[in-house]
Amino acid sequence: MIQIKNLSKVYQTGSTMLQVLKEVSLHIRPQEFVAIIGPSGSGKSTLMNMIGCLDTPTSGSVIIDNHSTSSLSEDELAEIRNSKIGFIFQSFNLLSKLNALENVELPLIYRGVNTNERRQKAVKFLTLVGLDDRMDHLPSQLSGGQQQRVAVARALAGEPPIILADEPTGALDSKSGKELISILHRLNELGHTIVLITHDLDIAKQAKRVVRIHDGMIVSDTKAGD
Amino acid sequence: MNFNQAVKLAIAGIKGNKMRSFLTMLGVIIGVSTVIILVSVGQGSTKQVTGQIESMGSNLISVSIRGRGGVSGLNYQEALKLGDRTGVSGAAPTISGNVTVKFGTKTVDTSLEGTNDKYATVRNQKTSSGRFLLPIDITYRQKVVLLGSEVSRELFGFGNPLNQEVKINGVKFKVIGILEEKGSSMGGSNDDKVLIPITTAMRLLANPQISSISIQAKTKEDVDTVVRQLEAALLRKFKDEDNYRVFNQAEMLSTVNQVTGTLTLMLGGIAGVSLLVGGIGIMNIMLVSVTERTREIGIRKAIGAKRRDIMRQFLVEAVVVSSIGGILGILIGFLGSKGLGSLLKISTVISPQVVLLAFGFSVLVGVFFGWFPANKAARLKPIDALRFE
Numbered sequence: 316m317i318q319i320k321n322l323s324k325v326y327q328t329g330s331t332m333l334q335v336l337k338e339v340s341l342h343i344r345p346q347e348f349v350a351i352i353g354p355s356g357s358g359k360s361t362l363m364n365m366i367g368c369l370d371t372p373t374s375g376s377v378i379i380d381n382h383s384t385s386s387l388s389e390d391e392l393a394e395i396r397n398s399k400i401g402f403i404f405q406s407f408n409l410l411s412k413l414n415a416l417e418n419v420e421l422p423l424i425y426r427g428v429n430t431n432e433r434r435q436k437a438v439k440f441l442t443l444v445g446l447d448d449r450m451d452h453l454p455s456q457l458s459g460g461q462q463q464r465v466a467v468a469r470a471l472a473g474e475p476p477i478i479l480a481d482e483p484t485g486a487l488d489s490k491s492g493k494e495l496i497s498i499l500h501r502l503n504e505l506g507h508t509i510v511l512i513t514h515d516l517d518i519a520k521q522a523k524r525v526v527r528i529h530d531g532m533i534v535s536d537t538k539a540g541d
Numbered sequence: 542m543n544f545n546q547a548v549k550l551a552i553a554g555i556k557g558n559k560m561r562s563f564l565t566m567l568g569v570i571i572g573v574s575t576v577i578i579l580v581s582v583g584q585g586s587t588k589q590v591t592g593q594i595e596s597m598g599s600n601l602i603s604v605s606i607r608g609r610g611g612v613s614g615l616n617y618q619e620a621l622k623l624g625d626r627t628g629v630s631g632a633a634p635t636i637s638g639n640v641t642v643k644f645g646t647k648t649v650d651t652s653l654e655g656t657n658d659k660y661a662t663v664r665n666q667k668t669s670s671g672r673f674l675l676p677i678d679i680t681y682r683q684k685v686v687l688l689g690s691e692v693s694r695e696l697f698g699f700g701n702p703l704n705q706e707v708k709i710n711g712v713k714f715k716v717i718g719i720l721e722e723k724g725s726s727m728g729g730s731n732d733d734k735v736l737i738p739i740t741t742a743m744r745l746l747a748n749p750q751i752s753s754i755s756i757q758a759k760t761k762e763d764v765d766t767v768v769r770q771l772e773a774a775l776l777r778k779f780k781d782e783d784n785y786r787v788f789n790q791a792e793m794l795s796t797v798n799q800v801t802g803t804l805t806l807m808l809g810g811i812a813g814v815s816l817l818v819g820g821i822g823i824m825n826i827m828l829v830s831v832t833e834r835t836r837e838i839g840i841r842k843a844i845g846a847k848r849r850d851i852m853r854q855f856l857v858e859a860v861v862v863s864s865i866g867g868i869l870g871i872l873i874g875f876l877g878s879k880g881l882g883s884l885l886k887i888s889t890v891i892s893p894q895v896v897l898l899a900f901g902f903s904v905l906v907g908v909f910f911g912w913f914p915a916n917k918a919a920r921l922k923p924i925d926a927l928r929f930e
Contacts, residue, residue, distance in 0.1 A: 369843060370924040390847045396923075397845020408840045408927070412557050424546055425845040469844065 316476065316508050317343040317366055322375035324361050324531075335361045337531040338375070343510065345476065348503045350511045350522035358531040360481060363512045367400055367479050368392045380476065397425055401470025401507075405482035407462045409454040415441060415465045416450040422473040440468040444498060460491030467498055471507075478502060481512045496521055544857075551858040554830075555865075565826045566866035568819025569903050573870025574877055575812035576899045577891060581878040583805030585889035590801060594794050596723055598665040600758040601790040602768055604775070606751055607783070614750040615778070617739060623774055624756050628763035633660035633755045636739055638746040642688075643708040644696040651692050652734045653709065655742020663757040671703050671718025678738040685741075686714040690722045691732040709735065712745060764791055809895075813902070819866070820906035827859050827914035838918050839926030852919040859911020860904060867903030871896055 324336040335358045343349050353359045364370040365377050368384055377384045380399055384392060401422075402408075409418050419437040428436075441450055444464040454462050463483060470478055480499065484492035496518060503509045503523075511522055519525050527535040555562040604623075606615050615623070617634055624632025636655040641648055660666060661673045668687065678685055686707065693702050702716045714737065723731035743749045756771070758764040768789050775785045831838070838851055875891060882889040 364924050367843070369927065370922075390849075393842065393845050393847045396843060402843050404927075408836075408843070410837055410840060412553065421841070422844045425841075425847070425850055427543070473845070 316345045316347070316380060317341070317510070318376075318378040319362075319366070320376050320378075322362075322365060322377060323373050324358075324365065324370070325373045335531050336365075336372075339528075339531070339533055341526065341533065341536075343508060345508055346503065346506055348500070348509045348511070348523040349526060350513060350519035350524070351526045351528060352513055352516065352519040353528035354514060357528045359512050359514075359528050362528065363479060363481050363510070366477075366510060367402060368395050393425075397422055397473060399475050399477055401473060401475040401478045403463070403466050403470050403478065403480040403483045405485040407454070407459075407466045407486070409462055409465055409469075411454050414451045414453050415446060415457065415468075418454070418465055419468045419472050421469060426473060436472055436474075437468070440471045441465070443471070444468045458491075459487050460494065463487060463491065463495055464498070467495070471502070475507075477508045477510065479510050479512075482514070483511070484513070484515070484518060492518070544853075547853045547857040548861060550854055551861040554858050555862060561826060562862060565823055565862055566869065568822035569816065569863050569866030569906065570819075570870040570873060572812065572816030572819040572906075573867050573899045573903050574874035575815055576809055576902075577871060577874025577895060578877045578881060578889075579808035579812045580805055580895045581874075581889040581891045582881065582887065583801060583808050584892060584895075585882065585887060587798065587801035587805065588890050589888050590797050591794060593723075594790060594797065596665060597790065598663050598755070598757060599790075600761055600764055601663065602756045602758060602764065602771065603788040603790070604754040604756065604771060605786050605788070606753060607785060615754075616749050617743070617751060619778075620751045620754050623771065624754060626767070626770060628759055628767045628770075629756055630759045631659040631663045631757045633657055633663045634739060634751045635660070635753045635755065636742045636746060636748060636750070637752050638742075638748065640710050640735070640745075642692060642696065642735060643711075644702075644705065647696050649692055649695050651689070653737060653742065653746070654734055655737050655739040655746070657739050660736070660755065663755045666723075667721040668718040669721045671716070673718060674736065674738055679740050682740045682744065683738055684712065684714045685717045685737065687718040687720050687736040688716055689720050689732040689734045689736075692735055693719050709737070710745060761791070764789060816899075816902060816906060819903075820863070820910040823859055823863055823907060824910035824914060827855060827911055828917070830858075831855065831914045831918040834918075835921060835926050835929040838921050839923055839929065842921070842923035843927060848919040851921075852915045855915035855918050856908065856911045859915065860907035863903050863907025863911075864900075867900045870903065871900060874899070 319339060319341040322336055322339045323334065326333045326335060339362065351359050351362060361370065365372055368379070372385065379395060382395060384395065387395065410421070416437050419441055420433045423433040423436060438447070438450065441447055444467050446461060446464055446468065449457060449461060454465065457465065478499070483495055487495060499509050499511065511518070513519050523539045525537050526533055620634035621632060633656050638653050639650065640653040641650050656674070657679050658674045658676050669690065671687070673687065677683070686709065688696070688702060696702065696707065697705070702719065705716050706713050707716060720732070720736065737745070756767065758767045768787055771787055775787070776782065779785055841851065878889040878891055
């Protein structure tokens with residue numbers, strides 16, 4: 316599903332070069348639930364941006380569902396993001412002027428899905444995350460946990476095989492956080508590949524596979540039960 | 542994302558920031574409405590002046606004689622002879638002067654024109670009641686008068702002046718007709734005058750010299766030939782070009798049209814500049830908007846918006862702002878030109894071409910000035926846009 320080979324990323328600020336990822340290789344199979352854990356500055360967010368096709372690597376390759384991302388144009392990358400990947404961000408990243416339903420519809424709008432089908436799907440996924448009674452609320456009228464669930468519904472709307480969650484519980488209280496993790500588990504059972512980025516060991520432990528990253532390198536890769 | 546959604550999105554964006562959107566539109570509104578108002582005033586005055594010139598008669602040639610007395614004068618017979626040539630369908634020599642017209646206790650100072658029966662066709666002067674001068678009035682020096690509508694109103698109010706007797710400079714005249722209203726022109730009011738037979742006028746004013754001759758050519762094509770012949774004949778008679786002038790109506794018309802056309806273009810140009818300034822206002826606000834919404838752009842890109850989706854979103858927003866501004870500008874321009882017309886008592890003409898042009902230009906302004914900010918938004922890298930705070 317996701318194949319990362321010798322991935323390096325170097326940021327250049329002025330004359331100083333900062334290598335955030337050093338020759339990282341990682342293979343994530345379909346329907347895996349992987350947690351990528353590491354302290355801040357370890358390069359885990361950069362890794363996620365590469366997987367999510369939001370950023371381009373300095374060297375190495377990222378292959379998503381048999382598409383090598385380095386050979387794709389910006390618009391083709393947008394298409395990959397739209398059809399293959401659902402994002403869940405730490406800061407929710409909902410559009411503040413759109414209500415819950417419209418936010419969830421957004422990926423389908425860019426896919427060119429017609430109004431009726433769009434609405435149906437958005438309602439379906441909002442119901443799945445338990446927000447069927449909050450559909451016309453603006454993000455500002457929802458609690459953090461509810462906003463994150465809208466974001467989950469949005470990530471699901473395009474029915475992507477991969478869900479990328481970057482510190483999804485970071486801005487939530489512990490109860491909402493637990494609920495969110497259980498939603499992710501349910502999605503995994505439904506067949507989505509889940510990649511969860513976190514610095515919280517307790518959350519990482521709930522994944523089936525834990526990849527530890529430190530100073531831009533993978534230091535351990537353990538499966539649950541090992 | 543299709544076009545409909547882009548428009549909906551743009552309208553939502555505009556509604557989300559009403560005050561700012563309005564201020565952005567204001568530039569376009571002012572631009573479009575001033576274009577429409579100024580051009581309508583320009584075209585209105587063109588139409589008015591053209592109408593007046595045309596109402597003087599078609600294929601008209603006016604000869605004015607400046608000399609007074611002796612060699613440099615022209616009497617009635619000479620004037621008629623001057624006009625008696627092929628290509629001329631009629632000539633109306635005119636003597637003019639200022640007189641006092643009196644009816645009962647009311648008096649009016651007005652201008653008097655003594656002319657012949659041809660005047661009616663040559664100058665396209667109809668009567669609204671009564672009859673015009675007849676050849677017999679000229680031959681027998683009848684003391685009959687036609688009153689201009691203004692003179693008639695002042696002397697008789699709403700009463701019927703026909704067959705009444707008025708005194709012109711103390712001499713009794715019978716009113717035989719009322720001249721049809723023509724409105725005022727550059728040369729003053731056409732309705733504040735009285736017409737009497739030319740032969741009578743010579744005696745009344747004690748002046749046998751013709752002051753002007755109105756000559757009508759048979760066709761448009763004859764005008765130039767007749768003008769040349771007249772000039773040659775007049776030069777032979779007066780030996781001095783300063784003693785007479787020959788006006789060609791068609792020439793006058795084209796000169797006037799040229800002048801007013803230039804004026805209209807200039808007014809439109811000045812207004813066009815304000816439309817341009819309005820466009821720069823749109824670009825300014827759109828650039829601010831792009832910066833403000835960098836994060837939104839990042840989110841949209843993260844969930845699959847392509848470059849052209851973002852481009853379209855911002856471009857459509859700019860065009861929608863400028864188009865709404867254009868429509869409001871047209872409405873205000875319409876009201877403004879009507880209001881200005883009635884306030885200043887000038888005629889204004891709103892031509893559909895100008896409205897279309899102004900609207901089209903305002904849309905173009907939106908596209909042109911929206912392009913740069915939209916492109917800037919579309920080129921943002923998703924990760925940079927997402928990280929933007």
